[in-house]
Amino acid sequence: MDIVIIGSGNVAAVLGRKFRAAGHKIVQVLSRNAKAASELAYEWDTESTNYKSTINKQADVYIIAVSDDAIPEVAEDLKLPGKVVAHTAAAVSKEALKNITAHYGVFYPLQSLRAGMTSLPDIPIYVDGSDEEAKTKLSALARSISPEQVAVAGPEDRMKLHVAAVLVSNFTNHLYKLAADYCQQEGLDFRQLLPLIEETALRLKEISPKEAQTGPAIRHDRETIQKHLELLNAYPQLKEVYLLLTHSIQQGN
Numbered sequence: 629m630d631i632v633i634i635g636s637g638n639v640a641a642v643l644g645r646k647f648r649a650a651g652h653k654i655v656q657v658l659s660r661n662a663k664a665a666s667e668l669a670y671e672w673d674t675e676s677t678n679y680k681s682t683i684n685k686q687a688d689v690y691i692i693a694v695s696d697d698a699i700p701e702v703a704e705d706l707k708l709p710g711k712v713v714a715h716t717a718a719a720v721s722k723e724a725l726k727n728i729t730a731h732y733g734v735f736y737p738l739q740s741l742r743a744g745m746t747s748l749p750d751i752p753i754y755v756d757g758s759d760e761e762a763k764t765k766l767s768a769l770a771r772s773i774s775p776e777q778v779a780v781a782g783p784e785d786r787m788k789l790h791v792a793a794v795l796v797s798n799f800t801n802h803l804y805k806l807a808a809d810y811c812q813q814e815g816l817d818f819r820q821l822l823p824l825i826e827e828t829a830l831r832l833k834e835i836s837p838k839e840a841q842t843g844p845a846i847r848h849d850r851e852t853i854q855k856h857l858e859l860l861n862a863y864p865q866l867k868e869v870y871l872l873l874t875h876s877i878q879q880g881n
């Protein structure tokens with residue numbers, strides 16, 4: 629397919645690379661960020677623009693990969709009759725695109741994407757469409773980059789998935805950040821924890837999170853928890869998170 633990518637951030641960069649690796653052609657990158665757009669266009673041997681008025685009108689699919697709140701602004705005044713147009717946000721209604729074309733939808737990648745990632749990850753894709761044309765084309769595009777992990781998901785399912793994704797990815801990463809700060813303060817090397825992080829994530833391929841839970845909270849090792857809390861007196865924010873999660877583990881099992 630011929631594709632126009634709108635946006636030049638993390639999702640634009642990674643989806644564009646995936647599309648190209650699957651044999652599609654990126655015919656244009658449109659972004660308000662002229663520098664980032666021209667860098668992606670150079671990488672993909674295509675053209676870039678930062679004016680909606682010069683958008684390429686010959687593509688098969690238009691992927692809008694901009695911040696959630698910017699989608700209505702980007703959609704404003706954009707007219708692509710007959711074309712399939714989708715945004716990549718879990719939490720934004722597809723109706724935000726209804727004035728662009730009759731064939732609009734969502735192309736939500738359930739993965740944490742960063743422009744700087746060195747290899748292209750597997751990306752489950754959840755699509756939605758205003759009509760059969762949008763659903764069929766977006767599903768075909770999704771299957772071309774993710775043959776086994778494509779599903780249709782309406783707004784409610786997408787939102788529910790998004791909440792779960794925030795828990796397992798964004799919140800977990802925040803805990804890594806807190807631990808990294810703590811390690812730095814205490815003169816420890818955070819990288820010592822990488823085998824533990826890897827094992828904790830990978831075991832979920834075989835057993836449930838409930839079965840996988842270990843540690844002082846689930847064992848109700850009160851004295852150990854008390855010693856940890858004393859150590860954390862110097863880190864009030866961390867202590868609060870530690871207590872909250874300890875209670876959550878003890879209540880939830």
Ligand SMILES: NC(=O)c1ccc[n+]([C@@H]2O[C@H](COP(=O)([O-])OP(=O)(O)OC[C@H]3O[C@@H](n4cnc5c(N)ncnc54)[C@H](OP(=O)(O)O)[C@@H]3O)[C@@H](O)[C@H]2O)c1
Binds near residue numbers: 664702740742
């Ligand atoms: N990253 C992920 O892991 C992920 C996963 C699934 C879905 N998504 C969804 O994908 C979309 C893009 O996310 P992202 O991570 O790629 O974001 P990002 O890296 O922050 O990039 C956002 C892009 O939107 C542009 N933008 C922001 N405000 C704008 C405005 N008012 N008008 C025009 N362009 C504007 C930015 O341009 P500037 O560079 O000029 O700011 C940039 O090109 C979001 O809807 C997000 O929910 C993200």
